[in-house]
Amino acid sequence: MLCDSYSEFEFIQEIVKEISNSKLNHTPLFVARYPVGINYRAEAIKLLLDIGSKDVRMVGMYGPGGVGKTTIAKAVYNMVYDHFEGCSFLENVRDRFGIFNGGIQLQETLLYEIVGDINLKVSNVYRGINLIKERLCNKRILLILDDVDKLDQIEILIGQCDFFASGSRIILTTRDEHLLASFGKGLSAYKITKLNDHEALELFSLHAFQRNKPEDDYLELTDQVIRYAKGIPLALAIIGADLYGRSEMEWKSALDKYERIPNKEIQQILEISYEGLDETERDIFLDIACFFKGFCKNYVVDILNSCNLYPVIGIQRLIEKCLVTIDRYDKLWMHDLVQQMGREIVRQESPKIPGIRSRLWCYEDAFEVLTKNTGSRKIRGMMICSPEGAKLQLEAKCLEKMKNLKFLLVNNEIPKLPKTIRGVNASNCFSLNSESLSKILLQFGRILGLPQNMACLGVRDDILLDSQSSSRLWQRADLSSWVPRHKFFEFKSEFRESQYWLRDYYDDDTPCDCHVIIPGNKIPKWVNHESVGSSISLWVGSELPTFALCVAFCVADEDEYDFVCVVDIFTNGHKRTLVKKFFFEMHCDHQWFYGASHRLLQEEVGNLIQGDRNHVEISCKISCWTSETGGEIAPTIARMGVHVNCICGLHNSVISHENHDELVQPRGNRISKRILHQRLKPFLPRCCCFILRKLYHTLYPIRSTSGRPLLKARKISSKRKRPLVARSSNCL
Template identity: 65%
Template structure:
């Protein structure tokens, strides 16, 4: 047996567990069949490519060679199995094979069938049957024999190369060397995450949808809120399965990288290169690139992952009509928009990525904040505040954990108070991408929900927003598809606390120093200040004052300056005197305990859709208002 190795490169690849590889290539072969012929030629060809090569007699003396070789397999990046006629007669080779198959999720495995039929290896026929029968008679260890049989069968499920006499041995070896050379760059595991907490269970769930062993074509759309871990999960899936395909490609952040025609073309060239390994392929236009991809890849069993898609044309530019894939191919698309992948047809399954559960959240945050699996005892209460704030969003847990690492408890408390008012920029930047993809009316709907209607029944909100010319019947489903808002079993709208905070921060940034210049006022302090000091303006479309305790403010003509007010929500507020004005633009008036005996005489509630004035002092006018709505 020979071993082909290289020193660890500066650009070491990473598996799911982030372990660097010590060796480049491990060769498993039966020496008496191939050492002086095929292996010798392959050895020289690899040397010519600058790959350091040595045979087993160069291993350090004084060590048990079999144990050393098994360790070498585990730490290799690529394993090549040369199945020859007498391969199975060597128990050493079979033990190597078992180890290689165990490691196939963490390295590239290339089976080479040298003058043997792959079906003989898969089904243990011919010389392979004879060899295993002899082993059974010798060892009487059924479990060991079964492991060998399973490994032989499983190895043939991995795409490989079959040497037959329709080409020269030189040409065949050059093909192997070329594939190995390309694989060094293009078929390496991806870096997944520093602390991949909660990833494995989600990969297992998606694995069921992929059904890798079936021979049909399957597509899976992975969708979810920004920062919830879609890309991280997709990378872990890629690492888990890419060795099982004839070609694979992971195209990351497609939305950002396809903003121009040149960006699309570059993505097409990257896709072709990563699967075909030909750096000389050039794409002159998007339409030609689509045809090149279809024609070049249609005979290959491929794994293609399109990450961060936000428009249908991006999928079409890379996959055409999605009708050309070879049997056994798998396509994965990650997106924030569930509706985006719907047109891809009946062969599509979808998977929504949910936030981490409490235990996972604690572990991920603790790894970043304390470099351990759980918080330090004296930081436990503060850590739990972070967990409640992040609500299972991995992005927030990671950013905040790194931010809090090494800081004192006083610094933690100060930072948490700041987070309550001003969201972290890194978190907001990621979450805001989905908001920016909405059109103008959809953005208004999102901000109205974030500021006023989170937790309200959807039908109720639709009725209110319909009169504001925001087209909520079509707009709200689009916002839901982008995972910005959810609807529970009771038909209530809700959103992640960090999304609500993001929406409110967008409104605050309209005028950071002057609340009266903002479109929506939801903060109790700001609303109280505006009403108490009569500082309203026609910029304000909605105002909410929900006092934590009974508060008294003299209201008179404060709403005269808010002629465009659509929503007025006032709870737990006392007043005296006489209210002089309410805007006729009001659609939603929620003022339980209304402290006045009458409405302003000039108030015309023609546009009012929803009214809550329970426990109010209104007398006859209440019936009149209800009749006008």
């Protein structure tokens, strides 16, 4: 009788337990105090789940921190949980895996919420995997894994998604789009987007005013908040709650502070994505946040690649982590709050002393560090963009302490640079003077081992041609090389995979090459070979020496150009491509100075050198280009120059400090026939039968102002023993 009574008691307990478990697993979750913009997004997820189908389905939601992934997942849970035998919502999976035995605890929670046995214990994760498979294989369940960031977290909880009965549904939320791609076609991905302006205004108003629209006195301040938060629900809710019930003065003060120092709660949530990056990815993210937001991707890759940061894969990881986006013009962007998060990370490196931060982008901070010479080895990047009309006078030693400075963005005078700098883009630096330019070029000359004093017999003041290369005197507008803007940016993938991608440093930390871009279109005086056109010929000895190339580009001022310049070297008639350089967002004429190290030149063309006398031709061309106007006016190579230690003769050329105006002025008296004959005689073929009679000095020496040809030729009689011909672009 007692035994029967005991059995009946146990039976009743089992019924109570089953009912309790049923209620536990079929209780809706709290979604949000003000679920603005939630329902239609949740409905979109529900459609992807296709509850009526009998297969096992997975849906992944991805987006940046604070955009509402968890909130929407809860709303979806409430819509569909009553269609399943068991339900489980595992929140903050990433954080819980980070604690001791976090994986085991999550497995036990999953088993308890589905099976309902509180005494069910897991000894290790591998036992837990088998236990989940055994206990849940016959149940049609709904499982939501919130905030996962690694594949092994998913595998520990659901294996290969083959643990559960037909009709089961699994939802993942993550900040990492690439994580979802691991499942291939077996998972449907859905991107959670930010709120539109109407939704953002309603959500903020509900938190800040307890109604769905702002008070009239706060309209302007409310607009400021909406622009600041840019549709991120987390920011709108936190700021709204913080400003609730405060005066207008308090609002203004708080908003000024937000612009400078982000809210801690928002910062902590957004930093989670940053913490999931490796060291190089963090550097790339902080560089973009501090300096390169809104810049062309290829331009940024060009710079960061020279800093050994592997930006091709690094930027892709940032995109997958929802930290960076790329627009249709291939420009890098990030949410203002994400940018502010990155800059705050840098500011926190030294809140009070800017000189020991890794990056300086604020003009006031840069001004303090430069004028007080308080920089340090920790600074790796700096932006010096002075306000309009302001002039920043710098001492040459102001960067001396910044031994690890990798790049410098300026719109003013450039001081003496640290040895770690290997590239300067000052294409918009119109106030750049000749002294600053000379400092840069002299420094790069020393880095590359380029001698200052060079000799050449040729005379730069006249442009000399031969019959074979006169056609290359002037690169006319080549409309055939125009490509649509979107097509131009498709070339970047092919370019990155080529051997001409911007080289890195050698093992001994010496650079392979150096680049300088400045406004203007004239070749400096000290360049000892010049051509009005796109190629230069010269003679070298038994080894190709280091040289500096200067190319002057002309573009239409009212347009914006992107183009690729290819530099080829012909050594004794054999062609090798030395470098391909992408130029982005060029609004005006500019010069590109390029220097290749002696080691790089020997690797590329050293095997083509034969004997003690070798003919070298350096040629440039614009291989493809695009512009905002759609290709009406092409960019051109107006002229080019080479500074090289050749064996053409004894005409000395020295890099010197010169007036900036002289960089753009033609020089020169015409050369006499006697001197011309003497200086060209060593290079003339015996079969030559033409002589140039007149040379005119003009910007584009094809025709004179009167329209007559500038170069006249006459036949030399057979009795004349002194053949003479002028070679194109030779020894200028």
